[in-house]
Amino acid sequence: MAQPQGDQDYSRLAPMEGKRILIVGGCGGIGRPLVSACTAMGLDVAVFALPRSLQAHPPGDKVAAFPVNVTDEVAVNAVAGALRNHWDGLDVLIFLVGFISVPPRSIEEMACNEWDAVAAGNLRSAFLVSQAMLPMLRKRADSSIVMVGSSLAYNPIRGESAYAAAKAGLVALTKSLAIENAPHIRANLVAPSAIDTPFLAGGGGERGSEAAKAGGDGWFRAMSAAYVPTIPLGRIARPEDIIGPILFLAGPSASFITGQVIHVNGGRVTP
Numbered sequence: 001m002a003q004p005q006g007d008q009d010y011s012r013l014a015p016m017e018g019k020r021i022l023i024v025g026g027c028g029g030i031g032r033p034l035v036s037a038c039t040a041m042g043l044d045v046a047v048f049a050l051p052r053s054l055q056a057h058p059p060g061d062k063v064a065a066f067p068v069n070v071t072d073e074v075a076v077n078a079v080a081g082a083l084r085n086h087w088d089g090l091d092v093l094i095f096l097v098g099f100i101s102v103p104p105r106s107i108e109e110m111a112c113n114e115w116d117a118v119a120a121g122n123l124r125s126a127f128l129v130s131q132a133m134l135p136m137l138r139k140r141a142d143s144s145i146v147m148v149g150s151s152l153a154y155n156p157i158r159g160e161s162a163y164a165a166a167k168a169g170l171v172a173l174t175k176s177l178a179i180e181n182a183p184h185i186r187a188n189l190v191a192p193s194a195i196d197t198p199f200l201a202g203g204g205g206e207r208g209s210e211a212a213k214a215g216g217d218g219w220f221r222a223m224s225a226a227y228v229p230t231i232p233l234g235r236i237a238r239p240e241d242i243i244g245p246i247l248f249l250a251g252p253s254a255s256f257i258t259g260q261v262i263h264v265n266g267g268r269v270t271p
Contacts, residue, residue: 008037008240008244013244013253014041014250014251015043015091015251015252018042018044019091020043020044020087020089020090020091020092020140021044021090021092021093021250022046022047022048022092022093022094022133023038023045023047023094023096024047024094024096024129025096025097026045026049026059026063026096027050027054029195030096030242030243031096032057032059033239034094034239034246035047045063046064046065046086046087047064048066048068048070048129049065049066049067049068050067054067064083066083070097070125070128071120071121071125072128073128076129080132080133083133083136084136087136089136089139089140089143090133090136090139091137091140091142091143092145093129093145094145094146094250095125095130095146096148097125097126098122098148098163098167099122100118100163101118101163103159104158104159104160105159110162118162118166119166119169122166123167123169123170123173130173130177133145134185137181137185138185142186142252143186144185144188145174145177145185146187146250147170147174147189147190148192149167149174149191150163150167150192150193151191151192151193151263151265151268152164152167153167153170153171154168154191154269154271155268167191170189171189171261174187174188174189175187175259178260186249186257187258187259188258188261188262189260190242190245190261190262190264191261191262191263191264191265192241192242192265193236193237193269194227194236194237195236195237195238195239196236196237196239230268231266231267232267233266234266235266237264242264245262
């Protein structure tokens, strides 16, 4: 079996070769290396992403790519139908979508439409995709859902109240999915700290890339000198730090784990 690129070997704990995996947000800073790792291990991969993200970061010929805005209920139901025409069932749903407010804004300063946009992008989208994919997940044995949240759900920072609240909601949604769909479908969440990707500029995929070009990540770079010393392991997370826990939760070695949160933050948050 082919191994993933780079130094990381994810295959020992990951889903078995031939499993079908949908990666929602597969064109972002975590999504792209995750897609590469999955295809290198012989997994069948589909990606949901915004059309502009797919255009900016095509996932390759081995990946079934579906353009969609996952905050749009009609669009999500339509793309779910397209995926059902492609596959008769789904083994793993991995949800990576989300974005933060840039620049950070206090609760007092935040406009209601910004709050709604952040809540929709981080939480409504997860609900819509999960709801649409549950019938396909039920058609496969031992299927699983892995959400990617944030340590800010447990330890907010100033100016990101909407994001922190939405990610806290994602924790509750994940636990609800686990309770309602056991024993057939497992659902767990990975909660990372800050990751060195364009997300720090305002989101994954094209949103983050465009914001980064405009210097949108300057707010985080300005605070990094104070932030990094609060991490016992002494650095910002890298995408590969998150991929391993995602694939572990998705795979057979986690078959008795559901409704749980794995914190990947270098020891900064220990709930």
